[in-house]
Amino acid sequence: MGKLQPEDLDKIAERMRKTMSLREGAGRARVTVHMGTCGIAAGARKIMSTLLQCIDESEAKDVIINTSGCAGLCSREPMMTVELAGKAPVKYVDLTEEKAKRIFTEHVLSGRIVADYALAVGSEQTL
């Protein structure tokens, strides 16, 4: 990039926004892929790379991808939880790469829960 004009700053900032919002921990959507041994064995790593690919392709700038441990329902892995800001989390089970793509497009980007693959809304009660 050559000499900057004032408006170029916004372009650079926009390009960097995903990087920055990740560090501020503030995203519109948070997707958690459950990466217990069971999840990994069932293919959670592939789900993860599919999601990252979806983010790149859609140029989504405010989606945060997380990992967490086993969700307890090992027979239904791979699993992921989608949490839109201000909404209850939704757990998806028995994922494949295709299912993950559809959930990303419909739920994460457009806010429509994919009932076909969803297990439940909400999370377990904790301390």
Place this chain on the structure above:
Amino acid sequence: MKSFRTHLMLCAGTGCVSNASHRIKAALERELAKHNLQDEIAVIMTGCNGFCAQGPVMIVHPEGIFYQLLTEDDIPLLVEEHLLKGRPVKRLMYTPPEEKSPVPKMSDIGFFKKQRLIALRNRGLIDPEKIDEYIGRGGYKALAKALTAMSREAIVEEIKKSGLRGRGGAGFLTGLKWELTAKQPGDEKYIICNGDEGDPGAFMDRSIVESDPHSVLEGMIIGARAIGASHGFVYIRQEYPLALERLNLALCLARDYGLLGENIFGTGFNFDISVHRGAGAFVCGEETSLIGSLEGQPPEPRIRPPFPAESGVRGKPTCINNVETWATVPEIVSRGADWFAGIGTETSKGTKVFSLVGKVKNTGLVEVPMGVTLREMVFDIGGGIQGDRKFKAVQTGGPSGGCIPASLLDLPIDYERLMEVGSIMGSGGMIVMDEDTCMVDVARYFLDFLRDESCGKCTACREGVDVMHSVVAGICAGKGKEEDIPLLEELGQAVKDGSMCALGGTASNPVLSTLRYFREEYEAHIRDHRCPAGVCKALITFRIDPERCKACLLCNKNCPQGAVSGEKKKPQTIDQAKCIKCGVCRDVCKFEAVTVV
């Protein structure tokens, strides 16, 4: 740009680098590759995070989990457990002194919670070597605003209205300094960034340059526009290699983007910055000495007036501000003077960066709003005194400052309050002392430092500090006389009055403030030949309490002089003629049987 799901912000400030954070980086990259995570997780080297006592530190985003005291051996576990399986590793998290279990999130840790970051706004959040990350956090927007939407006068007015005062020591109103320089006739003017940080234990400026060099550059370009300067200098210590490297890189990147050089933002404004490395003389922090050094002359202060605003570098109007001051400027321009003036106290606005060191549990770099009390600094942010000893004093302002006793712990920190109690804000050094610190010895230490660092131009400072040092050293050596105290007070005043610059003008503060609050310690040294803190070697003897001694012989085996003797299974004794008072016996004793009297 490739998306990553996680950013590992690994501290690469000087503190963490000396704790081998580069080896942690290599280990992380190796382990990430082993689990094939290198395309999902990025390792980013940041500037100083501030919590230097716990280094090497790393923050995992987006969760914001704080890991500390990392070693290479921890990395395989950390990568597999947290980064692959999503189970944060509790063992590597920080447990605050007052808590029982580790606190995972950085935002929940007391050390960070009370801080408010303005000058350090980007620390740990950006890679200081990438200009796009600075722009991504809103960087250079203030410059665009200053250049395209504000007149020169309006910029000066904004800084004046904000109440920003010089962060380097004296606390002169920055806006006023700008105005004085801007009003001078002629079009050859200079600005200087004073990065000659010389107080023992202070590293605010180094950290700012290391973690966010562009914030300093942006402040300087805005200042140059307001003042009408055509060239700027950053005067920075040669012994800050990492800061120098990042500063030079930042200058190159800013030039590539046309943020320095000719016709900045297409507005016709020309300005560039060069770096001048200082050889590390304390007196160069004084502005006229610094200008002398910059011109290739010996660093000796000049008589003022004329002030640098009228006649500075090469006799031209020059405005000189400290690193932290420049780094604060862009935020004021972006958010407005009223926002800044809304933080802090009546006379001292905004926030101040302190390097909190000494006997506190959490040492490091902190930025707090003006008006925070010393108690909050020492106990809430600092986590209290190490080893649960008793708090004794805080030394602020470096060798030019003074010691503030426990009775003044609730003093709100601002320029005036510190001055009232005989200390100064200075550049923000804050050394916490406990009951094992001898205040006479502290005064001796600072006088010794100043004796070396005095440039020797003014007789009062050159000779006076030397005489004060020999008197105080005499007191420490048990040769003190009754008349020493009035002599020190008189001499202290004379050095203050007879010195041209602030080095001599404040050189007596360490002595005068300890005499003011800890006179009984001086008297104990002089009258009773006793050092109450058990520090001054000439005045103490080590003894073994026969009641407490369990005859484990540890002291006997460890004494370098063979001064400890005694039969097996019998209490040991110390031969005072052989003892060199090194204190090893006390350190190794598990039964607190070795006492100092």
